[in-house]
Amino acid sequence: MIYRFAGPVIRPSAVWRRYSTQVVGDSTLKKLLQSNAHVGKEVTVNGWVRSVRKLKNVAFADVADGTTEKSLMVVMKPDQGKLLSTGACISITGSLEPSKGKGQDLELVASEGETAINVLGESSPEYPFQKKYHSPEFLRSIPQFRWKGARNSSVLRYRSYAQSQFAKYFEQNDYTMVNSPIVTSSDCEGAGETFSINPPQFFGEKGANLTVSSQLHLEVFAASLTRVWNMAPAFRAEESDTNRHLSEFWMVEAELAFTRSLEDVLAVAEGMIRAANPLGNERAMNNILSSIRDEEKRNVVKARWESLVNNGEPWARITYTEAVKLIQESGEKLKPIEWGQDLASEHEKYLAGKVFKGPVFVTDYPKSIKPFYMKPSGDGTVACFDLLVPELGELIGGSLREDNYDNLLQAMKDADMNIQDLDWYLDLRKFGSFPHGGFGMGFERFVCYICGVENIRDAIGFPRWAGSCVC
Structure with missing residues:
Protein backbone atom coordinates (compact mmCIF):
# COMPACT_ATOMS: atom_id res chain seq x y z
CA MET A 1 0.00 0.00 0.00
CA ILE A 2 1.23 3.52 -0.86
CA TYR A 3 0.28 6.55 1.23
CA ARG A 4 0.20 9.88 -0.59
CA PHE A 5 0.66 13.12 1.30
CA ALA A 6 1.55 16.62 0.25
CA GLY A 7 5.19 15.60 0.29
CA PRO A 8 7.01 12.70 -1.40
CA VAL A 9 5.56 9.20 -1.71
CA ILE A 10 6.25 7.07 1.40
CA ARG A 11 6.52 3.31 1.22
CA PRO A 12 6.35 2.23 4.92
CA SER A 13 7.56 -1.32 4.46
CA ALA A 14 10.78 -0.19 2.82
CA VAL A 15 11.50 2.32 5.57
CA TRP A 16 10.78 -0.19 8.33
CA ARG A 17 13.03 -2.82 6.77
CA ARG A 18 15.89 -0.36 6.67
CA TYR A 19 15.99 0.08 10.46
CA SER A 20 14.41 -3.06 11.92
CA THR A 21 17.66 -5.06 12.25
CA GLN A 22 19.99 -2.19 13.09
CA VAL A 23 22.11 -2.77 16.22
CA VAL A 24 23.36 0.26 18.15
CA GLY A 25 26.87 0.10 19.63
CA ASP A 26 29.04 -2.89 20.54
CA SER A 27 27.81 -6.06 22.24
CA THR A 28 27.02 -5.93 25.95
CA LEU A 29 28.75 -8.22 28.45
CA LYS A 30 25.46 -10.01 28.95
CA LYS A 31 25.32 -10.97 25.29
CA LEU A 32 29.02 -11.82 25.07
CA LEU A 33 29.07 -14.08 28.13
CA GLN A 34 25.79 -15.95 27.75
CA SER A 35 27.23 -18.36 25.18
CA ASN A 36 30.49 -19.46 23.56
CA ALA A 37 29.56 -17.95 20.20
CA HIS A 38 32.17 -15.20 20.52
CA VAL A 39 35.05 -17.28 21.88
CA GLY A 40 38.20 -16.87 19.79
CA LYS A 41 36.81 -13.81 18.05
CA GLU A 42 37.79 -10.17 18.29
CA VAL A 43 35.24 -8.14 20.25
CA THR A 44 34.99 -4.67 21.73
CA VAL A 45 33.85 -4.28 25.33
CA ASN A 46 32.64 -1.06 26.93
CA GLY A 47 32.35 -0.63 30.66
CA TRP A 48 33.76 0.67 33.91
CA VAL A 49 36.86 -0.54 35.72
CA ARG A 50 36.07 -2.10 39.09
CA SER A 51 39.69 -2.86 39.92
CA VAL A 52 43.16 -2.94 38.35
CA ARG A 53 46.08 -5.21 39.24
CA LYS A 54 49.46 -4.37 37.72
CA LEU A 55 52.32 -6.89 37.82
CA LYS A 56 55.77 -6.85 36.25
CA ASN A 57 54.89 -8.76 33.11
CA VAL A 58 51.12 -8.50 32.91
CA ALA A 59 48.20 -6.36 34.07
CA PHE A 60 44.60 -7.28 34.85
CA ALA A 61 41.45 -5.18 34.94
CA ASP A 62 38.02 -6.23 36.19
CA VAL A 63 35.48 -4.57 33.90
CA ALA A 64 31.67 -4.47 34.24
CA ASP A 65 28.90 -2.80 32.29
CA GLY A 66 25.93 -3.61 34.57
CA THR A 67 23.96 -5.66 32.02
CA THR A 68 24.84 -8.86 33.89
CA GLU A 69 25.97 -9.90 37.36
CA LYS A 70 29.24 -11.02 35.81
CA SER A 71 32.29 -8.88 35.17
CA LEU A 72 35.01 -9.60 32.62
CA MET A 73 38.69 -9.98 33.40
CA VAL A 74 40.85 -8.17 30.88
CA VAL A 75 44.43 -9.37 30.39
CA MET A 76 46.86 -6.84 28.95
CA LYS A 77 50.47 -5.77 28.82
CA PRO A 78 51.86 -3.70 31.70
CA ASP A 79 52.14 -0.54 29.61
CA GLN A 80 48.47 -0.85 28.65
CA GLY A 81 47.51 -1.20 32.31
CA LYS A 82 49.14 2.13 33.10
CA LEU A 83 46.25 3.84 31.36
CA LEU A 84 43.63 2.44 33.72
CA SER A 85 42.38 3.24 37.20
CA THR A 86 39.41 2.16 39.31
CA GLY A 87 36.25 3.90 38.19
CA ALA A 88 37.45 4.80 34.70
CA CYS A 89 35.16 4.26 31.73
CA ILE A 90 36.90 2.34 28.96
CA SER A 91 36.47 0.66 25.61
CA ILE A 92 38.73 -2.36 25.00
CA THR A 93 39.20 -4.45 21.87
CA GLY A 94 40.63 -7.92 22.14
CA SER A 95 40.11 -11.64 21.75
CA LEU A 96 37.58 -13.42 23.97
CA GLU A 97 39.29 -16.58 25.24
CA PRO A 98 38.72 -19.39 27.79
CA SER A 99 40.04 -18.13 31.12
CA LYS A 100 43.18 -19.55 32.67
CA GLY A 101 42.24 -18.19 36.09
CA LYS A 102 39.65 -19.13 38.66
CA GLY A 103 36.23 -17.61 39.10
CA GLN A 104 35.40 -16.92 35.47
CA ASP A 105 34.91 -18.93 32.29
CA LEU A 106 36.10 -16.32 29.82
CA GLU A 107 38.58 -13.49 29.72
CA LEU A 108 39.45 -10.78 27.24
CA VAL A 109 43.02 -10.67 25.95
CA ALA A 110 43.59 -7.09 24.86
CA SER A 111 44.88 -6.58 21.34
CA GLU A 112 48.22 -4.93 20.81
CA GLY A 113 48.50 -1.36 19.64
CA GLU A 114 47.61 2.06 20.94
CA THR A 115 43.98 1.88 19.83
CA ALA A 116 43.16 -1.39 21.66
CA ILE A 117 42.34 0.42 24.91
CA ASN A 118 40.49 3.69 24.79
CA VAL A 119 39.82 5.59 28.02
CA LEU A 120 36.45 7.25 27.49
CA GLY A 121 36.33 8.85 30.93
CA GLU A 122 39.25 9.09 33.35
CA SER A 123 39.10 8.51 37.09
CA SER A 124 41.46 9.34 39.97
CA PRO A 125 42.47 8.14 43.47
CA GLU A 126 39.75 10.46 44.85
CA TYR A 127 37.08 8.23 43.31
CA PRO A 128 35.04 7.25 46.41
CA PHE A 129 34.09 3.73 45.30
CA GLN A 130 37.47 1.99 45.55
CA LYS A 131 37.75 -1.80 45.80
CA LYS A 132 37.21 -2.33 49.53
CA TYR A 133 34.30 -2.85 51.88
CA HIS A 134 31.87 0.06 52.08
CA SER A 135 29.06 0.15 54.62
CA PRO A 136 25.50 0.61 53.33
CA GLU A 137 25.35 3.91 55.23
CA PHE A 138 28.41 5.21 53.36
CA LEU A 139 27.09 4.05 50.01
CA ARG A 140 23.81 5.90 50.60
CA SER A 141 25.88 9.09 50.95
CA ILE A 142 27.18 8.65 47.37
CA PRO A 143 24.02 7.78 45.41
CA GLN A 144 25.73 8.78 42.17
CA PHE A 145 28.12 5.83 42.49
Whole structure:
Protein backbone atom coordinates (compact mmCIF):
# COMPACT_ATOMS: atom_id res chain seq x y z
CA MET A 1 0.00 0.00 0.00
CA ILE A 2 1.23 3.52 -0.86
CA TYR A 3 0.28 6.55 1.23
CA ARG A 4 0.20 9.88 -0.59
CA PHE A 5 0.66 13.12 1.30
CA ALA A 6 1.55 16.62 0.25
CA GLY A 7 5.19 15.60 0.29
CA PRO A 8 7.01 12.70 -1.40
CA VAL A 9 5.56 9.20 -1.71
CA ILE A 10 6.25 7.07 1.40
CA ARG A 11 6.52 3.31 1.22
CA PRO A 12 6.35 2.23 4.92
CA SER A 13 7.56 -1.32 4.46
CA ALA A 14 10.78 -0.19 2.82
CA VAL A 15 11.50 2.32 5.57
CA TRP A 16 10.78 -0.19 8.33
CA ARG A 17 13.03 -2.82 6.77
CA ARG A 18 15.89 -0.36 6.67
CA TYR A 19 15.99 0.08 10.46
CA SER A 20 14.41 -3.06 11.92
CA THR A 21 17.66 -5.06 12.25
CA GLN A 22 19.99 -2.19 13.09
CA VAL A 23 22.11 -2.77 16.22
CA VAL A 24 23.36 0.26 18.15
CA GLY A 25 26.87 0.10 19.63
CA ASP A 26 29.04 -2.89 20.54
CA SER A 27 27.81 -6.06 22.24
CA THR A 28 27.02 -5.93 25.95
CA LEU A 29 28.75 -8.22 28.45
CA LYS A 30 25.46 -10.01 28.95
CA LYS A 31 25.32 -10.97 25.29
CA LEU A 32 29.02 -11.82 25.07
CA LEU A 33 29.07 -14.08 28.13
CA GLN A 34 25.79 -15.95 27.75
CA SER A 35 27.23 -18.36 25.18
CA ASN A 36 30.49 -19.46 23.56
CA ALA A 37 29.56 -17.95 20.20
CA HIS A 38 32.17 -15.20 20.52
CA VAL A 39 35.05 -17.28 21.88
CA GLY A 40 38.20 -16.87 19.79
CA LYS A 41 36.81 -13.81 18.05
CA GLU A 42 37.79 -10.17 18.29
CA VAL A 43 35.24 -8.14 20.25
CA THR A 44 34.99 -4.67 21.73
CA VAL A 45 33.85 -4.28 25.33
CA ASN A 46 32.64 -1.06 26.93
CA GLY A 47 32.35 -0.63 30.66
CA TRP A 48 33.76 0.67 33.91
CA VAL A 49 36.86 -0.54 35.72
CA ARG A 50 36.07 -2.10 39.09
CA SER A 51 39.69 -2.86 39.92
CA VAL A 52 43.16 -2.94 38.35
CA ARG A 53 46.08 -5.21 39.24
CA LYS A 54 49.46 -4.37 37.72
CA LEU A 55 52.32 -6.89 37.82
CA LYS A 56 55.77 -6.85 36.25
CA ASN A 57 54.89 -8.76 33.11
CA VAL A 58 51.12 -8.50 32.91
CA ALA A 59 48.20 -6.36 34.07
CA PHE A 60 44.60 -7.28 34.85
CA ALA A 61 41.45 -5.18 34.94
CA ASP A 62 38.02 -6.23 36.19
CA VAL A 63 35.48 -4.57 33.90
CA ALA A 64 31.67 -4.47 34.24
CA ASP A 65 28.90 -2.80 32.29
CA GLY A 66 25.93 -3.61 34.57
CA THR A 67 23.96 -5.66 32.02
CA THR A 68 24.84 -8.86 33.89
CA GLU A 69 25.97 -9.90 37.36
CA LYS A 70 29.24 -11.02 35.81
CA SER A 71 32.29 -8.88 35.17
CA LEU A 72 35.01 -9.60 32.62
CA MET A 73 38.69 -9.98 33.40
CA VAL A 74 40.85 -8.17 30.88
CA VAL A 75 44.43 -9.37 30.39
CA MET A 76 46.86 -6.84 28.95
CA LYS A 77 50.47 -5.77 28.82
CA PRO A 78 51.86 -3.70 31.70
CA ASP A 79 52.14 -0.54 29.61
CA GLN A 80 48.47 -0.85 28.65
CA GLY A 81 47.51 -1.20 32.31
CA LYS A 82 49.14 2.13 33.10
CA LEU A 83 46.25 3.84 31.36
CA LEU A 84 43.63 2.44 33.72
CA SER A 85 42.38 3.24 37.20
CA THR A 86 39.41 2.16 39.31
CA GLY A 87 36.25 3.90 38.19
CA ALA A 88 37.45 4.80 34.70
CA CYS A 89 35.16 4.26 31.73
CA ILE A 90 36.90 2.34 28.96
CA SER A 91 36.47 0.66 25.61
CA ILE A 92 38.73 -2.36 25.00
CA THR A 93 39.20 -4.45 21.87
CA GLY A 94 40.63 -7.92 22.14
CA SER A 95 40.11 -11.64 21.75
CA LEU A 96 37.58 -13.42 23.97
CA GLU A 97 39.29 -16.58 25.24
CA PRO A 98 38.72 -19.39 27.79
CA SER A 99 40.04 -18.13 31.12
CA LYS A 100 43.18 -19.55 32.67
CA GLY A 101 42.24 -18.19 36.09
CA LYS A 102 39.65 -19.13 38.66
CA GLY A 103 36.23 -17.61 39.10
CA GLN A 104 35.40 -16.92 35.47
CA ASP A 105 34.91 -18.93 32.29
CA LEU A 106 36.10 -16.32 29.82
CA GLU A 107 38.58 -13.49 29.72
CA LEU A 108 39.45 -10.78 27.24
CA VAL A 109 43.02 -10.67 25.95
CA ALA A 110 43.59 -7.09 24.86
CA SER A 111 44.88 -6.58 21.34
CA GLU A 112 48.22 -4.93 20.81
CA GLY A 113 48.50 -1.36 19.64
CA GLU A 114 47.61 2.06 20.94
CA THR A 115 43.98 1.88 19.83
CA ALA A 116 43.16 -1.39 21.66
CA ILE A 117 42.34 0.42 24.91
CA ASN A 118 40.49 3.69 24.79
CA VAL A 119 39.82 5.59 28.02
CA LEU A 120 36.45 7.25 27.49
CA GLY A 121 36.33 8.85 30.93
CA GLU A 122 39.25 9.09 33.35
CA SER A 123 39.10 8.51 37.09
CA SER A 124 41.46 9.34 39.97
CA PRO A 125 42.47 8.14 43.47
CA GLU A 126 39.75 10.46 44.85
CA TYR A 127 37.08 8.23 43.31
CA PRO A 128 35.04 7.25 46.41
CA PHE A 129 34.09 3.73 45.30
CA GLN A 130 37.47 1.99 45.55
CA LYS A 131 37.75 -1.80 45.80
CA LYS A 132 37.21 -2.33 49.53
CA TYR A 133 34.30 -2.85 51.88
CA HIS A 134 31.87 0.06 52.08
CA SER A 135 29.06 0.15 54.62
CA PRO A 136 25.50 0.61 53.33
CA GLU A 137 25.35 3.91 55.23
CA PHE A 138 28.41 5.21 53.36
CA LEU A 139 27.09 4.05 50.01
CA ARG A 140 23.81 5.90 50.60
CA SER A 141 25.88 9.09 50.95
CA ILE A 142 27.18 8.65 47.37
CA PRO A 143 24.02 7.78 45.41
CA GLN A 144 25.73 8.78 42.17
CA PHE A 145 28.12 5.83 42.49
CA ARG A 146 26.66 3.21 44.83
CA TRP A 147 24.90 1.23 42.07
CA LYS A 148 28.23 0.33 40.47
CA GLY A 149 28.81 -2.36 43.11
CA ALA A 150 27.89 -5.98 42.42
CA ARG A 151 25.35 -6.24 45.25
CA ASN A 152 23.45 -3.04 44.58
CA SER A 153 23.41 -3.45 40.79
CA SER A 154 21.92 -6.94 41.23
CA VAL A 155 19.00 -5.32 43.07
CA LEU A 156 18.34 -2.94 40.18
CA ARG A 157 18.42 -5.80 37.69
CA TYR A 158 15.95 -7.77 39.81
CA ARG A 159 13.64 -4.75 39.97
CA SER A 160 13.63 -4.75 36.18
CA TYR A 161 13.01 -8.50 36.03
CA ALA A 162 10.13 -8.34 38.53
CA GLN A 163 8.42 -5.51 36.69
CA SER A 164 8.57 -7.40 33.41
CA GLN A 165 7.20 -10.55 35.09
CA PHE A 166 4.33 -8.60 36.64
CA ALA A 167 3.50 -7.14 33.23
CA LYS A 168 3.50 -10.60 31.63
CA TYR A 169 1.30 -12.05 34.36
CA PHE A 170 -1.30 -9.30 34.13
CA GLU A 171 -1.26 -9.32 30.33
CA GLN A 172 -1.90 -13.06 30.30
CA ASN A 173 -4.89 -12.54 32.60
CA ASP A 174 -6.55 -9.79 30.54
CA TYR A 175 -5.50 -6.82 32.68
CA THR A 176 -4.93 -3.41 31.13
CA MET A 177 -2.04 -1.38 32.46
CA VAL A 178 -3.12 2.19 33.20
CA ASN A 179 -1.42 5.31 34.50
CA SER A 180 -2.92 7.04 37.50
CA PRO A 181 -2.14 10.62 38.58
CA ILE A 182 0.67 11.55 40.94
CA VAL A 183 -1.00 14.81 41.95
CA THR A 184 -4.48 14.31 43.41
CA SER A 185 -7.07 16.11 45.51
CA SER A 186 -7.93 12.91 47.40
CA ASP A 187 -6.39 11.07 50.33
CA CYS A 188 -7.08 7.40 49.65
CA GLU A 189 -6.26 6.15 53.15
CA GLY A 190 -7.85 9.05 54.99
CA ALA A 191 -4.90 9.18 57.37
CA GLY A 192 -3.82 12.71 56.46
CA GLU A 193 -0.16 11.71 55.98
CA THR A 194 0.17 13.46 52.63
CA PHE A 195 2.57 15.93 51.05
CA SER A 196 0.64 19.07 50.11
CA ILE A 197 1.26 21.02 46.93
CA ASN A 198 2.29 24.66 47.29
CA PRO A 199 0.85 27.14 46.59
CA PRO A 200 -2.32 25.51 48.01
CA GLN A 201 -4.66 27.02 45.40
CA PHE A 202 -2.52 26.17 42.35
CA PHE A 203 -4.88 23.36 41.31
CA GLY A 204 -8.05 25.01 42.58
CA GLU A 205 -9.92 25.57 45.80
CA LYS A 206 -9.68 21.96 46.98
CA GLY A 207 -5.92 22.04 47.07
CA ALA A 208 -3.81 19.06 46.01
CA ASN A 209 -1.28 16.62 47.36
CA LEU A 210 1.01 13.83 46.20
CA THR A 211 -0.77 10.50 45.96
CA VAL A 212 -0.55 7.89 48.71
CA SER A 213 -2.19 5.21 46.56
CA SER A 214 -3.65 4.80 43.08
CA GLN A 215 -6.59 2.75 44.32
CA LEU A 216 -9.44 5.23 43.95
CA HIS A 217 -8.40 6.14 40.42
CA LEU A 218 -7.90 2.48 39.54
CA GLU A 219 -11.51 1.87 40.53
CA VAL A 220 -12.48 4.48 37.94
CA PHE A 221 -10.48 2.65 35.29
CA ALA A 222 -11.94 -0.71 36.36
CA ALA A 223 -15.43 0.71 35.79
CA SER A 224 -14.52 0.91 32.11
CA LEU A 225 -11.87 -1.77 31.54
CA THR A 226 -12.89 -4.46 34.09
CA ARG A 227 -9.33 -5.52 35.02
CA VAL A 228 -6.58 -2.94 35.51
CA TRP A 229 -3.21 -2.61 37.19
CA ASN A 230 -0.43 -0.10 37.46
CA MET A 231 2.92 0.56 39.04
CA ALA A 232 3.37 4.12 40.23
CA PRO A 233 5.19 6.15 42.87
CA ALA A 234 3.44 6.86 46.16
CA PHE A 235 4.29 9.31 48.91
CA ARG A 236 3.75 9.21 52.67
CA ALA A 237 4.60 12.13 54.95
CA GLU A 238 5.58 9.83 57.81
CA GLU A 239 8.51 10.65 60.05
CA SER A 240 9.25 6.99 60.74
CA ASP A 241 13.02 6.43 60.75
CA THR A 242 13.11 2.66 60.33
CA ASN A 243 14.51 0.16 57.85
CA ARG A 244 10.94 -0.54 56.63
CA HIS A 245 9.72 2.95 55.69
CA LEU A 246 10.30 5.38 52.84
CA SER A 247 8.67 8.72 52.09
CA GLU A 248 8.71 7.94 48.36
CA PHE A 249 8.25 4.42 47.09
CA TRP A 250 6.59 2.43 44.32
CA MET A 251 3.27 0.61 44.55
CA VAL A 252 2.01 -2.27 42.43
CA GLU A 253 -1.79 -2.13 42.49
CA ALA A 254 -4.62 -3.98 40.77
CA GLU A 255 -8.42 -3.77 40.64
CA LEU A 256 -10.77 -6.38 39.21
CA ALA A 257 -14.47 -5.97 38.52
CA PHE A 258 -17.28 -8.51 38.79
CA THR A 259 -16.07 -10.41 41.82
CA ARG A 260 -17.97 -10.94 45.06
CA SER A 261 -15.35 -13.24 46.53
CA LEU A 262 -12.30 -12.12 48.44
CA GLU A 263 -10.71 -15.39 47.36
CA ASP A 264 -10.62 -14.09 43.77
CA VAL A 265 -8.50 -11.14 44.86
CA LEU A 266 -6.21 -13.37 46.95
CA ALA A 267 -5.65 -15.62 43.96
CA VAL A 268 -4.57 -12.70 41.77
CA ALA A 269 -2.17 -11.37 44.42
CA GLU A 270 -0.67 -14.82 44.90
CA GLY A 271 -0.32 -15.38 41.16
CA MET A 272 1.44 -12.05 40.73
CA ILE A 273 4.03 -12.84 43.41
CA ARG A 274 4.64 -16.33 42.06
CA ALA A 275 5.24 -14.88 38.58
CA ALA A 276 8.19 -12.81 39.85
CA ASN A 277 9.75 -15.58 41.94
CA PRO A 278 13.29 -16.05 40.55
CA LEU A 279 13.32 -19.74 41.53
CA GLY A 280 13.57 -21.81 38.37
CA ASN A 281 14.99 -18.96 36.27
CA GLU A 282 18.73 -19.58 36.31
CA ARG A 283 19.69 -16.12 35.16
CA ALA A 284 17.46 -14.36 37.69
CA MET A 285 18.69 -16.66 40.48
CA ASN A 286 22.37 -16.16 39.66
CA ASN A 287 21.91 -12.41 39.48
CA ILE A 288 20.88 -12.34 43.14
CA LEU A 289 22.83 -15.23 44.66
CA SER A 290 26.19 -14.31 43.11
CA SER A 291 26.01 -10.91 44.82
CA ILE A 292 25.53 -12.39 48.32
CA ARG A 293 28.87 -13.38 49.83
CA ASP A 294 27.59 -15.06 52.98
CA GLU A 295 26.49 -18.65 52.33
CA GLU A 296 24.05 -18.68 55.23
CA LYS A 297 22.31 -15.60 53.87
CA ARG A 298 22.15 -17.16 50.40
CA ASN A 299 20.41 -20.18 51.91
CA VAL A 300 17.91 -17.92 53.69
CA VAL A 301 17.05 -16.19 50.43
CA LYS A 302 16.64 -19.49 48.57
CA ALA A 303 14.39 -20.78 51.37
CA ARG A 304 12.16 -17.73 50.89
CA TRP A 305 11.81 -18.48 47.18
CA GLU A 306 10.96 -22.11 47.93
CA SER A 307 8.30 -21.07 50.47
CA LEU A 308 6.61 -19.02 47.74
CA VAL A 309 6.38 -22.14 45.58
CA ASN A 310 4.83 -24.05 48.53
CA ASN A 311 4.92 -27.30 46.54
CA GLY A 312 2.36 -25.84 44.18
CA GLU A 313 -0.26 -25.54 46.93
CA PRO A 314 -2.16 -22.28 47.67
CA TRP A 315 -0.78 -20.24 50.53
CA ALA A 316 -2.33 -20.49 53.98
CA ARG A 317 -5.45 -18.48 54.82
CA ILE A 318 -6.67 -17.55 58.31
CA THR A 319 -9.05 -14.93 59.66
CA TYR A 320 -7.98 -12.05 61.87
CA THR A 321 -9.94 -13.63 64.73
CA GLU A 322 -8.01 -16.89 64.33
CA ALA A 323 -4.74 -14.95 64.15
CA VAL A 324 -5.44 -13.13 67.42
CA LYS A 325 -6.23 -16.44 69.11
CA LEU A 326 -2.96 -17.99 67.84
CA ILE A 327 -0.99 -15.05 69.22
CA GLN A 328 -2.77 -15.08 72.58
CA GLU A 329 -2.18 -18.82 73.01
CA SER A 330 1.37 -18.83 71.61
CA GLY A 331 3.28 -18.78 74.88
CA GLU A 332 5.74 -16.42 73.16
CA LYS A 333 6.90 -13.13 74.64
CA LEU A 334 4.87 -11.01 72.25
CA LYS A 335 3.12 -7.70 72.70
CA PRO A 336 -0.32 -8.43 74.22
CA ILE A 337 -3.22 -8.10 71.81
CA GLU A 338 -7.00 -8.02 72.15
CA TRP A 339 -9.62 -8.44 69.44
CA GLY A 340 -10.08 -5.07 67.72
CA GLN A 341 -6.41 -4.05 67.88
CA ASP A 342 -4.22 -4.08 64.79
CA LEU A 343 -1.51 -6.71 64.47
CA ALA A 344 1.94 -5.40 65.38
CA SER A 345 4.96 -6.17 63.22
CA GLU A 346 6.15 -8.78 65.74
CA HIS A 347 2.76 -10.50 65.53
CA GLU A 348 2.92 -10.62 61.73
CA LYS A 349 6.46 -12.04 61.75
CA TYR A 350 5.48 -14.64 64.35
CA LEU A 351 2.50 -15.87 62.34
CA ALA A 352 4.35 -16.09 59.02
CA GLY A 353 7.74 -17.15 60.37
CA LYS A 354 6.96 -19.55 63.21
CA VAL A 355 3.38 -20.72 62.79
CA PHE A 356 3.07 -21.10 59.02
CA LYS A 357 6.75 -20.84 58.02
CA GLY A 358 5.77 -19.17 54.79
CA PRO A 359 3.28 -16.71 53.26
CA VAL A 360 -0.10 -16.46 54.96
CA PHE A 361 -3.18 -14.40 54.15
CA VAL A 362 -4.94 -12.90 57.17
CA THR A 363 -8.51 -11.91 56.30
CA ASP A 364 -11.58 -10.22 57.80
CA TYR A 365 -10.07 -7.54 60.04
CA PRO A 366 -12.23 -5.39 62.33
CA LYS A 367 -13.94 -2.57 60.45
CA SER A 368 -12.78 -0.05 63.08
CA ILE A 369 -9.10 -0.36 62.10
CA LYS A 370 -9.53 -0.35 58.31
CA PRO A 371 -10.26 2.41 55.70
CA PHE A 372 -13.77 3.53 54.81
CA TYR A 373 -14.06 1.88 51.39
CA MET A 374 -13.96 -1.78 52.48
CA LYS A 375 -17.04 -3.99 52.16
CA PRO A 376 -18.43 -5.56 55.38
CA SER A 377 -17.92 -9.32 55.73
CA GLY A 378 -19.62 -10.05 59.03
CA ASP A 379 -20.33 -8.73 62.48
CA GLY A 380 -17.93 -5.82 62.80
CA THR A 381 -15.46 -7.09 60.16
CA VAL A 382 -14.65 -6.18 56.57
CA ALA A 383 -13.73 -8.35 53.56
CA CYS A 384 -10.04 -7.51 53.47
CA PHE A 385 -6.66 -9.18 53.75
CA ASP A 386 -3.00 -8.66 54.52
CA LEU A 387 -0.38 -10.97 53.05
CA LEU A 388 2.30 -11.72 55.65
CA VAL A 389 5.71 -13.23 54.91
CA PRO A 390 8.44 -14.44 57.30
CA GLU A 391 10.93 -11.90 58.69
CA LEU A 392 9.23 -9.00 56.92
CA GLY A 393 5.58 -9.04 57.98
CA GLU A 394 2.96 -7.30 55.84
CA LEU A 395 3.67 -7.32 52.11
CA ILE A 396 0.29 -6.77 50.44
CA GLY A 397 -3.02 -5.30 51.59
CA GLY A 398 -6.34 -5.54 49.76
CA SER A 399 -10.09 -5.85 50.04
CA LEU A 400 -13.46 -6.03 48.39
CA ARG A 401 -14.69 -2.47 47.85
CA GLU A 402 -18.05 -1.23 49.09
CA ASP A 403 -20.22 -0.93 45.97
CA ASN A 404 -23.48 0.20 47.62
CA TYR A 405 -23.96 3.97 47.44
CA ASP A 406 -25.83 4.38 50.74
CA ASN A 407 -23.43 2.14 52.66
CA LEU A 408 -20.36 3.93 51.30
CA LEU A 409 -21.83 7.35 52.02
CA GLN A 410 -22.56 6.33 55.59
CA ALA A 411 -19.03 4.92 56.01
CA MET A 412 -17.59 8.25 54.86
CA LYS A 413 -19.80 10.13 57.31
CA ASP A 414 -18.78 7.79 60.13
CA ALA A 415 -15.15 8.55 59.30
CA ASP A 416 -15.93 12.29 59.43
CA MET A 417 -14.75 12.74 55.84
CA ASN A 418 -15.49 15.67 53.55
CA ILE A 419 -18.08 14.13 51.23
CA GLN A 420 -17.65 16.79 48.55
CA ASP A 421 -13.98 15.92 48.12
CA LEU A 422 -14.97 12.43 46.97
CA ASP A 423 -18.25 13.11 45.16
CA TRP A 424 -16.67 11.76 41.96
CA TYR A 425 -15.87 8.49 43.80
CA LEU A 426 -19.43 8.19 45.09
CA ASP A 427 -20.71 8.63 41.53
CA LEU A 428 -19.24 5.22 40.65
CA ARG A 429 -21.83 3.74 43.05
CA LYS A 430 -24.64 5.99 41.84
CA PHE A 431 -24.38 5.14 38.14
CA GLY A 432 -23.67 1.56 37.09
CA SER A 433 -22.13 0.34 40.32
CA PHE A 434 -20.35 -2.99 40.14
CA PRO A 435 -18.85 -5.52 42.59
CA HIS A 436 -15.08 -5.27 42.65
CA GLY A 437 -11.93 -5.62 44.73
CA GLY A 438 -8.21 -5.04 44.58
CA PHE A 439 -4.90 -4.79 46.37
CA GLY A 440 -1.66 -2.86 46.65
CA MET A 441 1.92 -3.93 47.32
CA GLY A 442 4.90 -1.83 48.28
CA PHE A 443 7.39 -2.80 45.58
CA GLU A 444 10.52 -2.05 47.62
CA ARG A 445 9.39 -4.33 50.45
CA PHE A 446 8.93 -7.11 47.93
CA VAL A 447 12.42 -6.48 46.50
CA CYS A 448 13.88 -6.59 50.01
CA TYR A 449 12.25 -9.95 50.67
CA ILE A 450 13.30 -11.58 47.39
CA CYS A 451 16.85 -10.21 47.32
CA GLY A 452 17.63 -10.44 51.03
CA VAL A 453 18.08 -6.69 51.39
CA GLU A 454 17.92 -5.72 55.07
CA ASN A 455 17.17 -2.01 54.68
CA ILE A 456 14.47 -0.76 52.34
CA ARG A 457 16.63 2.26 51.54
CA ASP A 458 18.89 -0.09 49.60
CA ALA A 459 16.04 -1.39 47.42
CA ILE A 460 15.34 1.85 45.54
CA GLY A 461 17.54 4.02 43.35
CA PHE A 462 17.31 7.28 45.27
CA PRO A 463 15.74 6.74 48.71
CA ARG A 464 13.78 9.56 50.34
CA TRP A 465 12.95 9.57 54.02
CA ALA A 466 12.33 12.18 56.69
CA GLY A 467 15.41 14.38 56.86
CA SER A 468 17.14 12.95 53.79
CA CYS A 469 17.04 13.87 50.10
CA VAL A 470 20.69 13.68 49.03
CA CYS A 471 20.23 14.42 45.34
